Amino acid sequence: MTSVFDLAPETPVVPVVVIEDAADAVPLARALVAGGLPLIEVTLRTPAALDAVRAIAAEVPDAVVGVGTVVSAAGVAEAVGAGARFLVSPGWTERLLGAMRESGVPFLPGVSTASEVVALLEQGVDAMKFFPAEAAGGVPYLKSLAGPLPRARFCPTGGVSLANARGYLSLPNVGCVGGTWMLPPEALAARDWARVETLAREAAAVRVPVGG
Numbered sequence: 139m140t141s142v143f144d145l146a147p148e149t150p151v152v153p154v155v156v157i158e159d160a161a162d163a164v165p166l167a168r169a170l171v172a173g174g175l176p177l178i179e180v181t182l183r184t185p186a187a188l189d190a191v192r193a194i195a196a197e198v199p200d201a202v203v204g205v206g207t208v209v210s211a212a213g214v215a216e217a218v219g220a221g222a223r224f225l226v227s228p229g230w231t232e233r234l235l236g237a238m239r240e241s242g243v244p245f246l247p248g249v250s251t252a253s254e255v256v257a258l259l260e261q262g263v264d265a266m267k268f269f270p271a272e273a274a275g276g277v278p279y280l281k282s283l284a285g286p287l288p289r290a291r292f293c294p295t296g297g298v299s300l301a302n303a304r305g306y307l308s309l310p311n312v313g314c315v316g317g318t319w320m321l322p323p324e325a326l327a328a329r330d331w332a333r334v335e336t337l338a339r340e341a342a343a344v345r346v347p348v349g350g
């Protein structure tokens with residue numbers, strides 16, 4: 139199956155969206171896409187989330203909309219029913235993993251320890267979210283995992299910013315990074331889509347240094 143890492147390989151930065159009003163979904167997604175971030179993760183943390191996913195899927199064809207904070211099999215079904223093209227979870231259980239596998243769309247179950255990584259590899263899953271990235275050890279931790287567990291590839295999320303994204307993306311075992319830094323609360327409250335587009339453009343310009 140296609141991995142989340144292959145959905146938009148040129149722009150390996152995933153904006154993590156917490157949406158309060160579904161009416162904001164389309165202009166917000168258009169701003170992110172215009173800034174160069176087509177992969178958009180809408181978190182299942184607000185009542186507006188599924189309507190937002192439906193709206194983006196229907197009206198922003200250049201976006202690849204997925205659903206995050208998926209923590210149950212019911213959440214998987216709701217997300218896919220709304221049009222999610224990928225799924226992300228902060229953690230995983232056998233039940234959740236089974237539902238994600240059956241969904242037919244790429245998924246990133248969450249891990250923060252070596253044992254969780256080993257358990258996922260044992261299940262045949264090698265693409266995972268590393269969460270909460272900064273609090274769980276950040277770049278040095280992921281660097282340490284690359285030796286013993288080279289098959290695992292991560293999307294670090296949680297505390298990732300413009301300042302540290304490049305450090306993560308230069309690691310051989312990182313496929314993308316996720317975060318909210320291009321969606322500051324004050325810009326969302328003001329519906330300042332031009333600001334979101336500018337921040338998205340900055341995020342999309344993060345490039346891995348040559349030889350990094």
Ligand code: 3PG
Pocket residue numbers: 154269295296297298316317318319
């Ligand atoms: C989350 O699930 O909230 C994401 O990991 C985003 O975290 P951030 O706000 O630290 O970028």
